[in-house]
Amino acid sequence: MTHIFSGNPLDRADALRRDPAWIAAATADPTGLYLLFANLQVAVRGQRQLQLGWLSRQEVSSLLAICPPPVLLGLTAQRPHFALDVTTHTAALDLAAAGDTDASLRFEDCRIAAMALPAADTGIVAQARSQIDWHRRHQFCSVCGEPTRPAKGGYVRSCANCAAEHFPRTDPVAIMLIVDGEHCLLGQSAGRLARTRTFSALAGFIDQGESIEEAVRREVKEEAGIAVGAVRYHSSQPWPFPSSLMIGCHGQALSREIQMDPEEMTAVEWFHRDQVKAAFYRNTTAADTDLRLPGPIAIAHHLIRAWLEDELPAAG
Amino acid sequence: MTHIFSGNPLDRADALRRDPAWIAAATADPTGLYLLFANLQVAVRGQRQLQLGWLSRQEVSSLLAICPPPVLLGLTAQRPHFALDVTTHTAALDLAAAGDTDASLRFEDCRIAAMALPAADTGIVAQARSQIDWHRRHQFCSVCGEPTRPAKGGYVRSCANCAAEHFPRTDPVAIMLIVDGEHCLLGQSAGRLARTRTFSALAGFIDQGESIEEAVRREVKEEAGIAVGAVRYHSSQPWPFPSSLMIGCHGQALSREIQMDPEEMTAVEWFHRDQVKAAFYRNTTAADTDLRLPGPIAIAHHLIRAWLEDELPAAG
Numbered sequence: 365m366t367h368i369f370s371g372n373p374l375d376r377a378d379a380l381r382r383d384p385a386w387i388a389a390a391t392a393d394p395t396g397l398y399l400l401f402a403n404l405q406v407a408v409r410g411q412r413q414l415q416l417g418w419l420s421r422q423e424v425s426s427l428l429a430i431c432p433p434p435v436l437l438g439l440t441a442q443r444p445h446f447a448l449d450v451t452t453h454t455a456a457l458d459l460a461a462a463g464d465t466d467a468s469l470r471f472e473d474c475r476i477a478a479m480a481l482p483a484a485d486t487g488i489v490a491q492a493r494s495q496i497d498w499h500r501r502h503q504f505c506s507v508c509g510e511p512t513r514p515a516k517g518g519y520v521r522s523c524a525n526c527a528a529e530h531f532p533r534t535d536p537v538a539i540m541l542i543v544d545g546e547h548c549l550l551g552q553s554a555g556r557l558a559r560t561r562t563f564s565a566l567a568g569f570i571d572q573g574e575s576i577e578e579a580v581r582r583e584v585k586e587e588a589g590i591a592v593g594a595v596r597y598h599s600s601q602p603w604p605f606p607s608s609l610m611i612g613c614h615g616q617a618l619s620r621e622i623q624m625d626p627e628e629m630t631a632v633e634w635f636h637r638d639q640v641k642a643a644f645y646r647n648t649t650a651a652d653t654d655l656r657l658p659g660p661i662a663i664a665h666h667l668i669r670a671w672l673e674d675e676l677p678a679a680g
Numbered sequence: 681m682t683h684i685f686s687g688n689p690l691d692r693a694d695a696l697r698r699d700p701a702w703i704a705a706a707t708a709d710p711t712g713l714y715l716l717f718a719n720l721q722v723a724v725r726g727q728r729q730l731q732l733g734w735l736s737r738q739e740v741s742s743l744l745a746i747c748p749p750p751v752l753l754g755l756t757a758q759r760p761h762f763a764l765d766v767t768t769h770t771a772a773l774d775l776a777a778a779g780d781t782d783a784s785l786r787f788e789d790c791r792i793a794a795m796a797l798p799a800a801d802t803g804i805v806a807q808a809r810s811q812i813d814w815h816r817r818h819q820f821c822s823v824c825g826e827p828t829r830p831a832k833g834g835y836v837r838s839c840a841n842c843a844a845e846h847f848p849r850t851d852p853v854a855i856m857l858i859v860d861g862e863h864c865l866l867g868q869s870a871g872r873l874a875r876t877r878t879f880s881a882l883a884g885f886i887d888q889g890e891s892i893e894e895a896v897r898r899e900v901k902e903e904a905g906i907a908v909g910a911v912r913y914h915s916s917q918p919w920p921f922p923s924s925l926m927i928g929c930h931g932q933a934l935s936r937e938i939q940m941d942p943e944e945m946t947a948v949e950w951f952h953r954d955q956v957k958a959a960f961y962r963n964t965t966a967a968d969t970d971l972r973l974p975g976p977i978a979i980a981h982h983l984i985r986a987w988l989e990d991e992l993p994a995a996g
Contacts, residue, residue: 366891367891369889370889370890370891370894371894372889372890372894376887376898378898378902379902379941379943382943487889487890488889490888490889490890491887491888491889491890492889493889494888494889495888495889498888501822501823501844502822502823503822503823503824503825504820504821504822504823504824504825505820505822505825506817506818506819506820506821506822506828506846507817507818507819507820508819508820509819509820509821509825509826509827510825511825528817530822531851531885532887532888533849533851533888534851534852534885534886534887534888535847535849535850536850536852536925569847569850570850570925571692571807571848571850572806572807572810572811572814572848572849572850572918572920572923573685573686573688573803573804573806573807573808573809573810573811573918573920574686574688574803574806574807574918575682575683575686575915575916575917575918575925576916576925576927577915577916578686578687578688582692582694586694586695597913599891599893600891600892600893601891602888602889602890602891604888604889607888609852609886609891609892611892611927625695627695627698
């Protein structure tokens with residue numbers, strides 16, 4: 365399935381971007397389109413019908429002279445699309461002039477924008493936000509400490525001092541709905557607001573030197589004290605906060621007694637299918653529950669739905 | 681399935697390692713065991729029966745004073761296990777004294793060692809090699825360029841200047857056997873020696889802002905010009921060169937005509953199942969083929985076998 369933040373329609377032009385002359389031509393291309401980011405918020409237009417706030421090469425020409433090099437996202441046909449980080453130069457940005465009168469340009473949190481944008485555009489936002497953030501945080505070489513410079517349209521940063529090449533990082537995260545018969549295991553991370561009874565699937569970064577399945581078992585053991593047997597992959601979702609790859613799985617519980625890690629989690633509980641169903645289809649059932657579940661932007665929503673609707677893939 | 685480089689039996693002790701006092705005690709623990717690495721090669725003992733070359737706390741005490749801080753891999757019961765990078769101090773290392781007379785300590789390439797070590801030990805090698813390499817390449821803060829220091833037993837590096845925290849990176853790689861009826865698509869990367877006819881599954885790093893399935897389709901399109909439809913996850917494998925997570929998939933081809941990227945690949949071809957079978961079971965068939973396929977250390981081997989033996993999971 366195609367989650368929000370995937371479905372990016374741009375051709376990343378991996379072969380073309382190896383040629384610095386081609387990159388230079390693309391950057392000078394008068395048909396090029398530019399998506400601005402300020403403090404990792406994305407430029408958008410419109411109220412009821414949100415759109416990405418693409419600007420023309422001409423509209424950003426003064427910004428190009430003062431901002432960090434634009435990141436080449438990719439092409440539609442021959443037309444280059446760039447992301448441009450204007451964080452340090454928002455004062456130079458005349459939003460009223462750049463936008464049109466009906467729907468002027470504004471900056472929006474990427475998560476909020478993703479819930480209102482056309483699906484394909486959310487994939488562009490995911491790529492652009494992750495790449496902008498990575499460049500912001502990798503101005504220096506982790507090997508020797510000297511400044512780095514972008515190349516390949518932003519697909520690499522190179523160190524002139526020690527010749528190290530640094531590539532954008534993508535952090536794989538295991539997110540898993542653990543199931544035991546008619547119950548599933550849901551939790552609240554310590555980082556989140558615990559005022560409401562919003563529960564989600566457990567999740568954690570995959571460590572170095574472990575498989576997806578091992579990460580699922582380790583994280584559930586650490587966070588909830590539950591042993592997990594069979595693990596089944598469901599789907600994956602890019603999650604650009606800042607650059608995660610959510611790898612969604614279902615797992616079979618081998619034990620029942622929860623031993624929660626109180627530093628990572630504020631609550632971990634087993635929930636019966638009926639209660640989860642009532643919370644999931646809140647608008648269409650009369651069932652009374654204070655349980656809140658994540659919305660369709662989150663892969664956890666789809667892991668829960670697959671379990672409720674018995675859409676789990678057959679055992680492999 | 682459990683691949684080579686997974687199945688690490690150590691408890692990574694995520695909760696315990698948050699406490700600096702506990703880390704200090706673990707580092708002083710006289711029962712602690714230390715696995716040495718020199719130039720990313722792992723210390724081993726034995727010839728026919730290879731073993732990891734663990735050393736005692738006492739045997740490494742002089743090294744601990746001069747080498748980078750040891751990386752806490754994890755525990756068996758209460759016993760801490762560390763990896764220690766002795767690259768810059770191999771001269772100080774008296775291998776004859778450290779080893780025993782029967783099977784003295786030596787350093788071995790991790791890939792070669794993994795083919796001879798007990799399965800669970802290859803998981804330890806994967807974790808240790810990735811972590812040692814990451815520390816070597818992240819002595820400086822990518823945000824501000826100042827030196828960083830390890831904490832949490834090596835699970836994070838912190839910058840005293842800008843307070844940035846840096847976490848070990850794991851790079852997800854899509855590796856995929858593309859199938860069209862009785863044929864599968866195999867290739868030779870440009871990086872490899874092309875003298876022999878060794879072919880493998882296509883593979884590539886997952887970019888920022890794309891799902892696993894999107895990465896499979898993009899990479900196959902880029903490297904071979906083939907369109908891919910349904911993608912099915914098979915299994916995953918940590919690959920510590922330096923810190924990849926191989927995500928193995930099967931994909932359904934939607935086109936036949938190969939258009940190879942000559943910079944990335946030296947050859948991409950369709951192979952009939954009979955020829956692949958003959959090459960795969962070389963020792964047990966009389967069939968004549970010059971095709972060579974990857975061995976069981978590689979996840980590609982298992983993707984090919986699953987296809988040959990029709991062990992693909994049912995469609996999800």
